[in-house]
Structures are given as C-alpha cells and as structure tokens.
Amino acid sequence: MQDKKETEKLRTPPSVALRVKQGPGQGRERMIHFADTFLIGRHEDNDLQIKEDCVSRNHLEIKFDGKSWWVRDLESTNGTYLDGVRIQNVLLPEKAELQLGKGGPVLFVEVEKSRDIEEVPVRKEGVPSETQIIRHYFSKSESPQIGEHTLMFRRAFSRVQKQQKKKYLVIVGLSLFLLVASGGVILYQKAKFLKLKGTAIDIFYSIKLLELQIAQLEDLVLAKGNKDQVRELLAKREHLKEMEKNYDHFIEELGLFKKMPEEERIILQMARLFGECEVNVPKDFLKEVRNYIKKWKKTNRLKEAIARAKMNNYTPTIIRALAANNIPPHFFY
Numbered sequence: 001m002q003d004k005k006e007t008e009k010l011r012t013p014p015s016v017a018l019r020v021k022q023g024p025g026q027g028r029e030r031m032i033h034f035a036d037t038f039l040i041g042r043h044e045d046n047d048l049q050i051k052e053d054c055v056s057r058n059h060l061e062i063k064f065d066g067k068s069w070w071v072r073d074l075e076s077t078n079g080t081y082l083d084g085v086r087i088q089n090v091l092l093p094e095k096a097e098l099q100l101g102k103g104g105p106v107l108f109v110e111v112e113k114s115r116d117i118e119e120v121p122v123r124k125e126g127v128p129s130e131t132q133i134i135r136h137y138f139s140k141s142e143s144p145q146i147g148e149h150t151l152m153f154r155r156a157f158s159r160v161q162k163q164q165k166k167k168y169l170v171i172v173g174l175s176l177f178l179l180v181a182s183g184g185v186i187l188y189q190k191a192k193f194l195k196l197k198g199t200a201i202d203i204f205y206s207i208k209l210l211e212l213q214i215a216q217l218e219d220l221v222l223a224k225g226n227k228d229q230v231r232e233l234l235a236k237r238e239h240l241k242e243m244e245k246n247y248d249h250f251i252e253e254l255g256l257f258k259k260m261p262e263e264e265r266i267i268l269q270m271a272r273l274f275g276e277c278e279v280n281v282p283k284d285f286l287k288e289v290r291n292y293i294k295k296w297k298k299t300n301r302l303k304e305a306i307a308r309a310k311m312n313n314y315t316p317t318i319i320r321a322l323a324a325n326n327i328p329p330h331f332f333y
Contacts, residue, residue, distance in 0.1 A: 013064040014112035021097065023105025024051050036064040040100070040107070041074075054078045054101035062092065062109075069111055071098065078104060196254055197279055203247050204277040210240050215325075251279070273328045302333065 016032040030048055032038045039046040041059040050059075056076035063070050072089040073080040078101025080087055098107045214236050221229045251257070256279060257265050267289050268278035276285075296302055309315050309332075318332055 014069070016062060016069060016092075016112070017110045018048060019108045020050070021106045021108045023100075032062065038062040039074075041076075050100065050105050052100070052105050054104040059100050060098070068092070071109075076101070078102065193254075197256075200247070200250055200254065200279045201277055203243070203250060204272075204279065207240065207243050207247060208275065210236065210243065214240060254279075270330065273330050306333075 013032075013036050016038070018030040018032070020026050020028045032047075035047075038048070039058060039061055040048045040050065041057055042049065042051060042055045043057045046058065054077075056074070056078070058074045059076045060080045061072045061074055063072065069092040070089060071080070071082060071087065071092045073087060081099040081102070082090060083093075083097055084099075092109065092111055094111045096109050098109055099105070100107070214233065217229065217233045217236065220226070221233055257268065260268075264286055267286060268281065271281060271285070271289075272278045309318065315332070319329055322329055322331055
C-alpha cells in the first residue's frame with residue numbers, strides 16, 4: 001500500500017508594510033516578507049531600529065499566529081499606542097498607526113489583504129517550499145484574491161527585471177561594438193601588413209633590376225674601359241649594397257620569419273640568393289623544396305659530383321666563372 005503525501009492547509013503570512021511617519025528616519029520604509037516575527041526597538045538587534053530616547057531597547061513585536069498579524073508591547077517603558085490607544089497585545093488592523101511612547105516616533109502600518117487558504121503539500125518543517133514562494137510572489141496572474149502588497153512586490157520585481165534587461169542590452173551592445181571595433185582593427189592591420197608586404201616585393205625586384213643594369217654596364221666597361229662608365233658602375237654597386245641593406249632591415253621590421261622554423265628560413269634565404277623573393281614565394285614552395293631535399297638525400301649524386309669536381313680541379317674554375325658573372329657561389333652546388 002502506497003503512502004499518501006501529507007497535505008494540510010497552509011497560509012503564507014501576508015506582507016506588512018512599515019513606514020516611519022514621524023521621528024528619526026522619517027520616510028524610511030520596510031516590508032515584512034516570509035517572516036512571522038518582527039521586532040522594533042532602540043537596539044541594533046531589532047529588525048527595525050529606531051534611535052530615540054523614548055523608545056525601549058526592545059519596544060514591540062509584530063507577530064503572525066498562522067491566521068492574523070498581532071502587535072504586542074514588550075513591556076516598554078513608555079508604552080505602545082495603536083491609533084492613539086495604549087495596547088498590550090492586539091490584532092493588527094489592515095491599516096493603522098503605531099506610536100512608540102506618547103509623543104514618540106509614529107509608524108504607519110499596512111497589512112496585505114487576506115487571501116483564501118490554499119491546500120498545498122507542506123514540507124516537514126511546516127514552511128512553504130521555494131516553488132510555492134516563487135509561484136506566489138513572481139507569478140504574473142492577477143487574481144482578485146492576491147493582496148495589494150504582493151502586487152506591489154511583483155511590480156517592483158518587474159521593474160527590477162526591466163532595469164536588468166536594459167543593463168544587459170547595454171552590455172551586449174557594448175560587447176558587439178567592441179567586437180566590430182576589434183574586427184575593424186584586425187582588418188586594418190591585415191591591410192597594412194599586405195601593403196608593407198607589397199612594398200617589400202617592389203624593393204626586391206628593384207634590386208634585381210639594378211643587378212641587371214650593373215651586369216649590362218659591366219659588359220660595356222669590359223668592352224670600352226671608359227672611366228666614366230667605371231665610376232658609374234662603382235656607384236651602382238654601392239647603391240645596390242645600400243638597397244640590399246635596407247631591404248634586410250625592412251624584412252626584419254616586418255617580422256615575417258620570426259616564428260618560422262630555422263629550416264624554412266634557410267630555404268627562403270637560399271631562394272632569395274637564386275633570385276626568388278622570399279616574401280612572395282608560391283604557396284607550396286617550401287613543401288616542394290623539402291620533397292627535393294628528401295630525394296637528394298636518398299642518392300649519392302651530390303656527394304659524387306662534389307668529389308668529381310675536386311678530383312678534376314673544377315672547383316676554382318667554376319667559382320671564378322660564377323664570380324665573373326656576379327652569380328652567387330651557392331650555384332656551384
């Protein structure tokens with residue numbers, strides 16, 4: 001036989017609104033939610049502290065007995081007055097004024113309208129579950145049985161939600177703006193990098209053009225031996241050295257090869273010596289060069305060719321021929 005869930009009639013204490021109408025902290029408001037006991041007095045341990053000489057340390061208590069709210073004087077020195085009448089322990093009306101001692105601070109008290117008792121499952125502790133509290137105070141239903149203060153609480157919560165939504169919209173908008181701005185910066189940096197890369201390529205091919213002009217001028221000098229042409233040749237050589245130095249500095253500033261593995265940097269340096277701009281090599285250039293290196297390593301052709309050149313004394317002749325034609329000595333290999 002299955003056990004039945006225990007249920008009982010449960011009433012959630014209606015909210016109580018307190019406002020200091022007269023005295024210290026005038027205009028201050030407090031709401032009593034979910035609690036069934038509320039203390040007012042001069043000492044800081046009270047739920048509402050009122051610092052006034054005529055107010056006792058613990059002056060009065062507002063308490064819910066399961067059905068109604070009561071106000072009880074805690075044997076205060078100057079007494080508690082409800083709507084001008086001194087009381088000891090009386091039922092708290094829906095709207096009333098409490099005075100703490102004759103001529104003392106005045107509190108305006110308003111109790112939420114009573115609601116029908118709701119039959120709901122109750123936890124063993126005898127207190128509402130979180131689900132019940134959420135359903136009661138945060139539901140959007142407008143039942144006529146709902147008290148005024150619950151509606152006020154809901155409106156306040158709704159207003160806070162709207163403020164939070166506005167805040168989130170501002171945060172999201174700002175995030176999107178920063179994202180777009182970051183994207184703009186990235187695009188700008190990319191465009192700048194491409195422009196610098198293009199400049200490097202232009203400088204490289206200007207160097208190669210100058211090398212060609214020097215080679216042509218050397219042919220004329222060798223043929224005629226004109227002193228003016230010799231001076232022009234020397235000047236062009238100096239200009240070429242300066243351009244190469246500037247180009248190296250420019251490449252270093254660009255930082256194109258800082259994170260590149262050493263093997264790849266060496267391949268690109270050799271490509272430059274052989275007339276290929278390292279900034280503008282084809283997409284699969286490095287991959288193809290590595291493939292050829294692997295192929296050369298599998299055979300003894302290079303080793304045998306170098307040994308044959310040494311044995312037949314080809315090396316000096318080849319090096320002189322390369323130098324005479326301004327070809328890098330690396331072409332020997």
